Amino acid sequence: MGKYSVLVIDFETTGLSPDNGDRAIEIGAVLIQNNHISDRFQSLINPKMRVSSFIADYTGITNQMLKKAPPADEVMHRFVDFMADHHLVAHNASFDKRFLDSELKRIRASRKQEFACSMLISRRIYPDAPSHSLQSIIQYREIQTNGQFHRALADAEMTALLWINMINDLKATYGLSSVPFELLQKISRMSKSLVPKYLKRVVEERAG
DNA sequence: TGCCAGGCCCTCTTTAGGGCCTT
Numbered sequence: 690m691g692k693y694s695v696l697v698i699d700f701e702t703t704g705l706s707p708d709n710g711d712r713a714i715e716i717g718a719v720l721i722q723n724n725h726i727s728d729r730f731q732s733l734i735n736p737k738m739r740v741s742s743f744i745a746d747y748t749g750i751t752n753q754m755l756k757k758a759p760p761a762d763e764v765m766h767r768f769v770d771f772m773a774d775h776h777l778v779a780h781n782a783s784f785d786k787r788f789l790d791s792e793l794k795r796i797r798a799s800r801k802q803e804f805a806c807s808m809l810i811s812r813r814i815y816p817d818a819p820s821h822s823l824q825s826i827i828q829y830r831e832i833q834t835n836g837q838f839h840r841a842l843a844d845a846e847m848t849a850l851l852w853i854n855m856i857n858d859l860k861a862t863y864g865l866s867s868v869p870f871e872l873l874q875k876i877s878r879m880s881k882s883l884v885p886k887y888l889k890r891v892v893e894e895r896a897g
Numbered sequence: 898t899g900c901c902a903g904g905c906c907c908t909c910t911t912t913a914g915g916g917c918c919t920t
Contacts, residue, residue: 699919700919700920701920702919702920703920704901704902704920705901705902705903705919705920706901706902706903706920707902708902708903709900709901709902711902711920714920743920744920747920748920779919780918780919781904781905781917781918781919782919783903783904783905783918783919784902784903784904784918784919784920785919787902787903787919788919788920806904806905808905808917808918808919809904809905812905812906812917820917820918821917821918822917822918822919823918823919839920881906
């Protein structure tokens with residue numbers, strides 16, 4: 690695994706909580722290598738339960754579409770191979786982490802690598818943005834979209850472009866030559882006011 | 898029938914409450 694490979698993932702689900710019985714209905718993932726998108730994964734997932742009209746309206750994914758979709762165990766086994774040991778990223782990662790771990794547990798698999806959250810990072814490096822929802826922050830940074838949101842691959846792709854954009858902005862603002870996953874993960878756990886000082890110190894330490 | 902998430906973050910804070918995010 691390269692130091693700079695990151696897998697951005699996104700789930701569409703039947704609801705907000707796997708602990709309350711909610712299931713994944715679509716998974717999308719985009720691989721970033723050397724700061725560019727290099728591979729993609731997408732599949733609908735048959736949750737073996739009906740989705741509410743709210744979810745059908747929100748995602749555009751209907752019960753009819755899901756009836757023909759492959760079951761979760763089949764999709765998740767394929768995804769485990771794709772996921773390999775890449776670092777993981779998601780927008781509001783605590784949500785996707787819960788569903789990933791829940792679906793992995795059902796196939797007796799587990800995740801070894803860590804997550805970073807693009808929303809927590811964007812709150813720190815774009816503190817003046819009016820909102821840090823994925824759609825808002827994409828518009829705020831004027832990132833090109835195809836207009837599709839709330840589908841797994843489209844949202845994973847938008848999150849990947851946001852991730853690349855944040856790295857490029859940090860390089861431009863602080864003169865950093867590289868911005869590895871671990872640095873962004875550390876920023877995401879840091880108090881907002883400490884981030885600029887910390888990044889300046891990183892630049893100084895790298896200069897030796 | 899009745900239940901209905903969870904983590905982060907700010908503030909009128911820590912003996913708490915509520916908005917933001919994700920579907």
